[in-house]
Amino acid sequence: MIPTITTFGWVPEFARGFVRDLRPRWAFEEVGQCYRVDLIADSKSPEHRRLQPFGQVPTYRDDEVAIFESGAIVLRIAERAGQLIPAKPARRMRALQWLAAALSSVEPYVMALAVNDIFEADREWSNARHAKVVGDLKTRLADLEAVFGDNVWLDGDEFTVGDLMMISVLSELRGNAELAHFPLLSAYTRRGESRPAFRKAMADQWATFKAPAAS
Structure with missing residues (x-):
């Protein structure tokens, strides 16, 4: 089928x-x-x-x-x-590690901002909580930005499932100014989104x- x-x-x-x-x-x-x-x-x-x-x-x-x-x-x-997915075990596992990291280490912070500023924006505590949510997100994005150096993708020059998932998560910040503070991540996300x-x-x-x- x-x-x-x-x-x-x-x-x-x-x-x-x-x-x-x-x-x-x-x-x-x-x-x-x-x-x-x-x-x-x-x-x-x-x-x-x-x-x-x-x-x-x-x-x-x-x-x-x-x-x-x-x-x-x-x-x-x-x-x-x-x-x-790379064939060599070490690179294969690194690709899988980044897929997992996108979903468990990065996306929760991205979604916390969306929940606070969009889905629960009418709650009385939303404005007060905004700065904390943004601060936590920026800390996690800074950790991720530090990975890149001269890399094109997360593990060098090969696009993998790890990149596909990480860029999918970062793309959820589309239209949000927070990603712009991280030039390497911004460029990385644009590279992914420019793929046919x-x-x-x-x-x-x-x-x-x-x-x-x-x-």
Whole structure:
């Protein structure tokens, strides 16, 4: 079967370009794999929760596996294609380490800012908490910036699943001034977003969300 992902058939405009089906879409484009998209309107339905117990998107299935979580999905796409993951064990494990770091060491700080300033902006404590959230994010971004030196990608000159996931996370700061304080990270994110596969994935996501809502 053609690998299939599940995502929303429609989201508000402010969310377009940020829904996490963008990550497997990008991976599919990088490895040249055709795929299908099943569109849903309600991620909390009993039917969808059988695939994704937390009521989120995306999910993934092929003729061997059915999984959820964007990091696991990207890893499956890469391993199935034999691309985006170096063959040598040391470099392979470093790529996987960066995929995990993007999701567990960087994204929580990015999401804390989004939760505070967007989703909970109307709470009485949001303004007071903003400085702390930004400070924590800047500390973590400074740690990441220190990694680069002259590297093009996280582990030198080879783009891997670690870069795909890290840039996906940093791209969530699109339109936010905080990333601009870190020139190496800003340039790194732009390099990733300029890849033809990323641009195609982004365009396809926007095209989906501009279509009529899934019934």
